[in-house]
Amino acid sequence: MTNYRPMAELPEASGYKAGDYLVLVGELFGRGYANGLVEEARRIGMNVIGTTMGRRGGDGELRPLNAYELAEAEALLGAQIVNVPLEAGFDMETIDGQASIADQLKSVRSDTWDQIRFSDASIESASRAGTLRFRKNLSQVVSELEKIIPAGSNVLFSYVMAGGFPRSRIFMLLLNRVFKGTGDKYLSSRLLWESGIGRLCEASFNEVSADTFRYLLEETSSFRDRIAGSGGRVRYTAYGYHGSSVLVGGEYRWQSYIPYMPGWAKMRLEDIAEEAFNKGIMASVYNCPEIQTNSSALFLGVEISLYPLLDAIRREAGEQTATKVEACCQAMLKPGETVAHLLERADSYLSSPILGQIIDFTTWPQHNSREQAELMLASSSELMGMHTDQKQLICAELSRIVFLSTGRLMLHASWKPAAPVIWLNHDIIGRLLADSRGEGIV
Numbered sequence: 001m002t003n004y005r006p007m008a009e010l011p012e013a014s015g016y017k018a019g020d021y022l023v024l025v026g027e028l029f030g031r032g033y034a035n036g037l038v039e040e041a042r043r044i045g046m047n048v049i050g051t052t053m054g055r056r057g058g059d060g061e062l063r064p065l066n067a068y069e070l071a072e073a074e075a076l077l078g079a080q081i082v083n084v085p086l087e088a089g090f091d092m093e094t095i096d097g098q099a100s101i102a103d104q105l106k107s108v109r110s111d112t113w114d115q116i117r118f119s120d121a122s123i124e125s126a127s128r129a130g131t132l133r134f135r136k137n138l139s140q141v142v143s144e145l146e147k148i149i150p151a152g153s154n155v156l157f158s159y160v161m162a163g164g165f166p167r168s169r170i171f172m173l174l175l176n177r178v179f180k181g182t183g184d185k186y187l188s189s190r191l192l193w194e195s196g197i198g199r200l201c202e203a204s205f206n207e208v209s210a211d212t213f214r215y216l217l218e219e220t221s222s223f224r225d226r227i228a229g230s231g232g233r234v235r236y237t238a239y240g241y242h243g244s245s246v247l248v249g250g251e252y253r254w255q256s257y258i259p260y261m262p263g264w265a266k267m268r269l270e271d272i273a274e275e276a277f278n279k280g281i282m283a284s285v286y287n288c289p290e291i292q293t294n295s296s297a298l299f300l301g302v303e304i305s306l307y308p309l310l311d312a313i314r315r316e317a318g319e320q321t322a323t324k325v326e327a328c329c330q331a332m333l334k335p336g337e338t339v340a341h342l343l344e345r346a347d348s349y350l351s352s353p354i355l356g357q358i359i360d361f362t363t364w365p366q367h368n369s370r371e372q373a374e375l376m377l378a379s380s381s382e383l384m385g386m387h388t389d390q391k392q393l394i395c396a397e398l399s400r401i402v403f404l405s406t407g408r409l410m411l412h413a414s415w416k417p418a419a420p421v422i423w424l425n426h427d428i429i430g431r432l433l434a435d436s437r438g439e440g441i442v
């Protein structure tokens with residue numbers, strides 16, 4: 001069990017200099033957490049190198065980006081992309097001419113989903129094939145990096161990847177019931193997790209959201225030695241999630257989104273960082289707060305704990321910064337609605353005894369209950385309903401503040417990392433905004 005270790009002090013400015021490198025392991029599609037690291041790297045003059053998941057052709061084969069896709073992805077990132085497909089996972093692997101797991105899932109019906117079982121052997125052989133492909137491609141990426149990055153540079157690898165939901169219609173249907181279902185549509189996350197599909201899901205999350213970090217550390221081992229031998233430093237950061245501390249009832253309190261099914265894989269990721277750190281490899285997982293991104297859109301209600309960031313900003317960053325952010329948020333609310341009411345509503349969910357009975361750090365991650373799911377979804381929808389335009393949400397603005405702040409904190413902390421697993425909570429984000437190191441974020 002990882003010790004809960006929040007970042008308590010703002011990190012000193014790192015020694016990365018103009019011309020050093022940030023390498024993103026995970027493709028950027030929109031505004032996600034990694035944008036914060038990219039913006040900070042750029043601000044201090046570092047070069048950015050991106051990677052891609054690749055694309056699946058009509059025949060299901062994984063391929064690099066074509067010229068058009070590459071130009072588009074490089075324009076979006078504003079940097080060069082090493083064009084070798086780094087999709088992780090094994091749901092599309094075909095072994096000895098047999099149907100892939102994704103194909104097998106096509107025939108599963110919504111009334112019999114709980115009867116399907118995949119043998120351990122079939123998951124293992126698909127998983128082995130997926131790992132081999134990923135590692136082979138990753139080593140090709142590293143060969144390309146060897147050509148691009150000169151000796152003596154400092155290099156920060158940012159592991160962004162998280163995923164592993166098997167691609168199938170039935171699975172999306174079940175997830176929608178777990179994450180968005182109320183009444184008859186509600187589905188217990190425990191029931192899904194303990195089913196055959198759930199076991200498959202666990203193996204897939206472990207591979208995509210954790211083990212690929214180990215492969216990254218291993219495949220870059222000689223690259224690391226070469227850089228270290230030439231006077232440079234190689235560092236690794238990974239984005240984690242293991243709940244976060246936010247202001248509830250006027251006090252900072254650790255809480256979590258429920259049901260965060262990838263949580264077990266996220267703890268495996270922490271273990272991988274810890275093992276590497278103990279061997280002297282400077283790899284750290286930064287457990288970050290809940291924000292709205294492409295990936296978190298599925299977890300409806302995850303955004304509720306983002307609203308109290310406004311309280312944390314007021315407490316840590318002071319009146320002037322808080323007034324500026326609150327004015328921007330107030331402008332997104334319907335006439336008659338106020339930021340104060342919004343914060344009260346979010347607090348009443350976060351301090352609810354229903355949540356208090358379930359949430360526990362030592363036995364995290366917790367499964368949902370019907371009562372909790374219904375309370376969370378009703379609160380989420382009420383809070384969303386306070387906005388004038390569902391496309392202009394307070395959470396988008398608060399997410400921007402969080403990803404920019406965590407990007408700065410992670411980049412600088414990575415230079416001399418204090419521990420393999422660190423929580424970045426609302427308090428340290430508020431304090432960054434109060435400091436000259438947080439200038440320009442608000």
Ligand SMILES: NC(=O)c1ccc[n+]([C@@H]2O[C@H](COP(=O)([O-])OP(=O)(O)OC[C@H]3O[C@@H](n4cnc5c(N)ncnc54)[C@H](O)[C@@H]3O)[C@@H](O)[C@H]2O)c1
Pocket residue numbers: 025026027028029030031032033034053086087088089159160161162163164208239240241287288289290291292293294295296302
């Ligand atoms: N959004 C949140 O609330 C939140 C909170 C804490 C931590 N995080 C973590 O931050 C990281 C970035 O997530 P984000 O929320 O910014 O969303 P995002 O969608 O921007 O990032 C997800 C990343 O995973 C990659 N990915 C997904 N499936 C993959 C696969 N099969 N193979 C290879 N790459 C794959 C995507 O290309 C992308 O780079 C993730 O590790 C996520 O768990 C997110």
